[in-house]
Every structure is written in structure tokens, then in C-alpha cells.
Amino acid sequence: xxxxxxxxxxxxxxxxxxxxSDLWLKTNNELVYGIIGDEHQRILIKILTALKNPNxxxxxxxxxxxxxxxxxxxxxxxxxxxxxxxxKRNNFGINDEFKGESKTQGILTAKYEFFEDKNEKHAGTFxxxxxxxxxLDNSNIIVYDDIDITSDGxxxxxxxxxxxxxxxxxxxxxxxxxxxxxxxNCDFDIGAEHFNVSKKYWRNGWLDVxxxxxxxDPVIIENKGAAINFWWL
Numbered sequence: 001x002x003x004x005x006x007x008x009x010x011x012x013x014x015x016x017x018x019x020x021s022d023l024w025l026k027t028n029n030e031l032v033y034g035i036i037g038d039e040h041q042r043i044l045i046k047i048l049t050a051l052k053n054p055n056x057x058x059x060x061x062x063x064x065x066x067x068x069x070x071x072x073x074x075x076x077x078x079x080x081x082x083x084x085x086x087x088k089r090n091n092f093g094i095n096d097e098f099k100g101e102s103k104t105q106g107i108l109t110a111k112y113e114f115f116e117d118k119n120e121k122h123a124g125t126f127x128x129x130x131x132x133x134x135x136l137d138n139s140n141i142i143v144y145d146d147i148d149i150t151s152d153g154x155x156x157x158x159x160x161x162x163x164x165x166x167x168x169x170x171x172x173x174x175x176x177x178x179x180x181x182x183x184x185n186c187d188f189d190i191g192a193e194h195f196n197v198s199k200k201y202w203r204n205g206w207l208d209v210x211x212x213x214x215x216x217d218p219v220i221i222e223n224k225g226a227a228i229n230f231w232w233l
Contacts, residue, residue: 001107001131001133001155001156001158002133002148002151002153002154002155004087004089004107004133005087005088005089006085006086006087006088006106006107007085007086007087007088007106008085009085009086010083010084010085011084011085011086011106012058012081012083012084014084015084015106015136015142016057016058016081016084017057018136018141018142019052019142020052020060020081020108020132020134020142021050021051021052021060022050022142022144023108023132023134023142023144023157024047024050024060024062024079024132024157025047025049025050026144026146026157026178027144027156027157027178027179029044029046029232030229031178031179032044032045032046032157032176032177032178033176033177033179033180033181033195033209034159034174034175034176034177034181035173035174035175035176035181035184035188036068036163036172036173036174037172037173037174038172038173039201039204040181040184040185040188040201040204041068041069041204041205042068042204042205042206043066043067043068043174043176044066044067044068044231044232045064045065045066045159045176046064046065046066046231046232047062047063047064048063048064048065048232049061049062049063049064050062050079053078058080058081059078059079059080059081060078060079060080060081061076061077061078062075062076062077062078062079062112062114063075063076064114064232065231065232066116066126067231067232068122069205070231071121071122072120072231072232073116073117073120073121073122073123074116074117074120075114075115075116075117075126076114076115077112077113077114077115077126078112078113079110079111079112079130080110080111080112081108081109081110082109082110082111082129083108083109084106084107084108084109085106085107085109086104086105086106087105087106087107089105092147092148098147101135101137101138101147102135102136102137102138102143102147103135103136103137103138103140104135104136105133105134105135105136105145105147106133106134106135107131107132107133107134108131108132108134109129109130109131110129110130110131110132111127111128111129111130112126112127112128112129112130112159112161113125113126113127114126114127116166118166122165123165123166124163124164124165124166124170125163125164125166126159126161126162126163126174127161127162127164128159128160128161128162128174128175129159129160129161130157130158130159130160131157131158131160132156132157132158133145133156135147144156149179152192152193153180154179154180155177155178155179155180155182156177156178156179157177157178158175158177158182159174159175159176159177159182160175160182160183161173161174161175162174179194179195180195181195187200188201191213194213195209196209196210196213197209197210
């Protein structure tokens with residue numbers, strides 16, 4: 001992720017006692033971007049709670065909500081840590097302004113499985129692999145790694161996997177992350193410094209991103225009175 005140079009040794013046993021739960025709750029939902037299906041239909045994912053399982057230090061119990069075309073589903077599930085590795089970092093923000101802020105840093109790799117409520121419409125299961133960047137600060141607390149957030153292409157909390165409907169055989173790719181969409185079509189994200197969506201995909205739920213980026217097109221109508229959409233409430 002973001003060209004991190006990963007040290008091959010698995011440091012899971014060294015870091016498993018720390019609590020990583022806050023890392024999946026950090027980012028404002030308007031900056032979490034996701035796709036479902038080959039047409040890159042937009043999906044909104046909001047993780048509401050993440051609790052470390054007191055009986056299994058590798059497992060985190062998750063609750064949240066998903067939304068596709070305004071169809072909202074609740075889900076429950078878990079994130080299970082597979083490995084934790086440290087990274088060699090040479091850059092610590094602009095002019096190394098954050099150098100000395102951390103003792104070490106790295107990437108956590110885990111499996112996730114989230115089950116939507118079967119009593120809700122179009123419900124199914126999300127499953128796949130998540131990778132999360134973290135650092136250990138000078139107070140020995142695991143912190144969400146946004147030190148290089150100003151660098152081109154920065155992203156974090158990359159969930160890459162599938163969604164399978166309960167009733168039937170429909171399986172769709174479903175990926176989301178903070179600030180970017182991982183493993184998307186090469187013509188989807190046309191942004192350099194920040195996330196931006198090609199016009200080809202606007203009709204699939206991405207018009208607000210085009211508006212935010214001031215894309216010039218007559219189909220975009222700005223609603224200056226629009227409020228933040230807390231769709232998960």
C-alpha cells in the first residue's frame with residue numbers, strides 16, 4: 001500500500017496485545033469510497049463499532065451498515081488478524097514534519113466477514129481481505145497512519161473482496177477504502193492528488209464526487225443548501 005517497504009518478518013506476536021479497533025472508525029464516512037459489481041456501482045459502508053474480542057486477541061467484533069442506491073442494510077461480523085508486519089519508512093510527511101512521532105509503523109493484514117440482516121432487502125455477506133496502515137506512537141498507542149496523507153494516491157483501510165446474496169447465486173466484487181477505491185478499473189479513478197471519478201461512471205452514484213471536484217459538465221447541478229448525509233442513522 002502506497003509503496004510501503006515491508007519487512008518480511010511476521011511481528012504478530014509482538015503487537016497482538018495492542019488494540020487496533022479505533023483504526024477502522026477513524027475516517028469520516030464521506031471519505032470512504034466503495035464499489036460493488038463490474039459496473040462500479042457505488043456502495044457506502046459505515047463501520048459503527050469495532051470491539052476487540054476478550055477471548056481472542058486476533059478477532060474484532062464489528063457492527064455497521066451498508067447502502068446501495070439508498071437500500072440500507074445493517075450487518076454484523078468480524079475482522080480476524082492474519083499477520084502484522086513493520087515497514088521501513090523513509091518519508092514522514094512534508095519536510096519530515098512527523099519524524100520522531102512514532103516508534104515503528106507497519107501494515108496489518110486480516111480477513112473480514114460481515115453478515116447483513118437476512119430480514120432486510122437485497123441482503124448478503126461481505127468477505128475478503130483488509131489491509132490497514134498503523135503506527136505505534138511514543139505513548140505506546142496504536143494510531144491510524146495518516147502521516148503521508150498529503151502524498152498522491154494515499155489510502156488506508158483497504159477492504160478487497162466479494163459480496164454474495166443470501167437468496168440466489170449472485171456474487172459481486174466489492175471493494176472499499178479510505179480516500180481511494182482499491183483494485184478498481186484503471187479508467188475509474190482519474191484523480192492524481194485526490195480521488196476523482198471518470199464521467200463514464202457518474203451515473204452509478206458518483207455525481208457528488210464530480211461536484212466536489214468541480215468537474216465541468218451541464219448534468220451537474222449544485223445544491224448549495226445540501227447537508228451532510230448521515231445515511232446510517
